[in-house]
Amino acid sequence: MLIFLIGMPGSGKSSVGKQLASEWQIPFVDMDELIEQKAQKSIPTIFEQDGEAHFRRLEQAVLHEIIAQPPTTQVIATGGGAPCFFDNMDRINRAGTSVFIDTPLYTIAQRMTNKSQDRPLYQQADYDAMYQKLVHTFGQRKQFYWQANIFLSATELSVPS
Ligand SMILES: Nc1ncnc2c1ncn2[C@@H]1O[C@H](COP(=O)(O)OP(=O)(O)O)[C@@H](O)[C@H]1O
Ligand SMILES: O=C(O)C1=C[C@@H](OP(=O)(O)O)[C@@H](O)[C@H](O)C1
Ligand SMILES: [Mg+2]
Numbered sequence: 001m002l003i004f005l006i007g008m009p010g011s012g013k014s015s016v017g018k019q020l021a022s023e024w025q026i027p028f029v030d031m032d033e034l035i036e037q038k039a040q041k042s043i044p045t046i047f048e049q050d051g052e053a054h055f056r057r058l059e060q061a062v063l064h065e066i067i068a069q070p071p072t073t074q075v076i077a078t079g080g081g082a083p084c085f086f087d088n089m090d091r092i093n094r095a096g097t098s099v100f101i102d103t104p105l106y107t108i109a110q111r112m113t114n115k116s117q118d119r120p121l122y123q124q125a126d127y128d129a130m131y132q133k134l135v136h137t138f139g140q141r142k143q144f145y146w147q148a149n150i151f152l153s154a155t156e157l158s159v160p161s
Contacts, residue, residue: 002096
């Protein structure tokens with residue numbers, strides 16, 4: 001069983017995924033980490049040197065590799081944009097169970113303001129600019145996120161710091 005966590009950047013996919021996998025004692029993979037291993041570069045460097053289109057192709061390739069593995073149970077933290085390009089969301093839903101981590105945008109904006117250096121698409125000057133950017137991005141992406149099998153409200157969810 002493949003459990004794909006999807007949702008906005010900063011919603012908690014990586015942190016929640018790690019914790020769930022450790023509680024359930026099943027493997028955890030973070031697609032962004034696999035992309036960095038494949039490219040031998042950090043995500044910001046991929047964006048800077050190769051551009052977003054190249055990053056999206058690497059992301060798609062990593063997703064295909066995860067799905068092509070022999071049957072296994074694991075938690076997969078996707079990147080925020082992963083379900084929103086190519087036919088990725090259809091493939092995710094055919095291969096496993098998708099869980100949308102539903103975190104309010106104002107919470108994400110608080111988390112990401114001044115701490116977005118590892119997310120090249122979200123380099124905003126202040127809270128207001130970050131919030132506006134997130135609203136705009138969510139407007140484009142919600143059609144994909146809302147195809148999730150399960151919606152997990154993260155408002156009351158805590159993760160170890
Ligand atoms: N439920 C939570 N409560 C408080 N902070 C959280 C929670 N989930 C994530 N965070 C924090 O928010 C930031 C982004 O989380 P992360 O797991 O990297 O999100 P994503 O993988 O969705 O981009 C991290 O600093 C993380 O510690
Ligand atoms: O929203 C996006 O397009 C992205 C989100 C990031 O992952 P997180 O959602 O884990 O931050 C990472 O894949 C990349 O910076 C692009
Ligand atoms: Mg992440």
